Amino acid sequence: MAERVPPPRNGKDEYSEQRPNESARMEPTASSSTSRALVPSSQEFVPHNQSQYTTFRAGTYVVQVPKDQIYRIPPPENASIVQRHRDPSKKKKPMCCNFICLGILFFFLLFIILLITGLYVSVILSKDPKFSVQRLVYNNKTRSNRPDYTITLQSQNRNSQAAVLYKNGGDASLNLKTQEIATGSYPSFEQDSGKSKEFAVIFHGSKIKLPTDIQKSSTTQKPQVHVKFSLSMDIPGRMRRGALKRSMTFHVECDFTVDTLVKGTRVLNQECQTNRK
CATH class of the missing domain: 2.60.40 (Immunoglobulin-like)
Incomplete structure (x- = not known):
């Protein structure tokens, strides 16, 4: 929620008078339990009812937001999806590559099985002393x-x-x-x-x-x-x-x-x- 600030008594903007330069106007105030947001000086809030709302004039305001309500935009999972679409090298491999890999693995296993079977048969068919x-x-x-x-x-x-x-x-x-x-x-x-x-x-x-x-x-x-x-x-x-x-x-x-x-x-x-x- 925005912090209510009473209007200046002399009709002048005391915030505009106190800021020495542009960098000082944009520097946030440190706080251990809240995070701050800056409101551009070009914005002005005009209330519908003067008795219920306070007029916000051009200046620097402090907005306090509880820590448990701070969210990252976009979420981390969205960032990974965007990065995957941007990188053309990570496109899905064609099905033919998968079939080639499976074929190589199949022939390798078949070779091992035939080798073990051949050795076992040679032991069985070996000559007696x-x-x-x-x-x-x-x-x-x-x-x-x-x-x-x-x-x-x-x-x-x-x-x-x-x-x-x-x-x-x-x-x-x-x-x-x-x-x-x-x-x-x-x-x-x-x-x-x-x-x-x-x-x-x-x-x-x-x-x-x-x-x-x-x-x-x-x-x-x-x-x-x-x-x-x-x-x-x-x-x-x-x-x-x-x-x-x-x-x-x-x-x-x-x-x-x-x-x-x-x-x-x-x-x-x-x-x-x-x-x-």
Whole structure:
């Protein structure tokens, strides 16, 4: 609301007499709780009723407006809309650009999926490791009075890009004809692609009567008594290619014949097969 100011007594405008220059007339008066507006000197308010209103003549007036009624014109959201229409560089992109971006993203995702699928299929279709018997050492001087059979095997990873991890705890048994004569445990190790490794498995004799063929071959050097063994192993393992891994179990069957069980035992012939379970 405008502040009422009584008219001058001497008929002169005291505001016009007190202002020294134009800059002083336009400077607002400081106030901590209100904002000020200037009324141009060319405006004059003429009331309809002299008894109810005061005549406002040319001069500088102070208008007090509460802070909670001060608004910004135009609002901030209108300013952003105007700026967006004025800037031609921010025009809406054509639909063809969106389709191109979606097509590139689709082909990129398709390439990643095909790559992962190819790696997974290559792990599934990888070749099984190949095993062979290298040596056998017979030891009948043990604390348990049961003989031990130390068999040296060779494992060959025939894959050029997949590694094989053999886990400990696989079941292994040594048989003579159809009778199980000893049991052992498969060791744990990792074999890189295209590599070969020799390792030993110790088979401890079972609580059975020693077969006649083993008794003769272990006590008679000449003439030599050949013994034919059968080796069976279930080996838990895992094929790995890069970050892809697949667990599986390898079942190994080896039939081999040795010339004698005394010192200097040689493997005469053998046949090994590996399958997956």
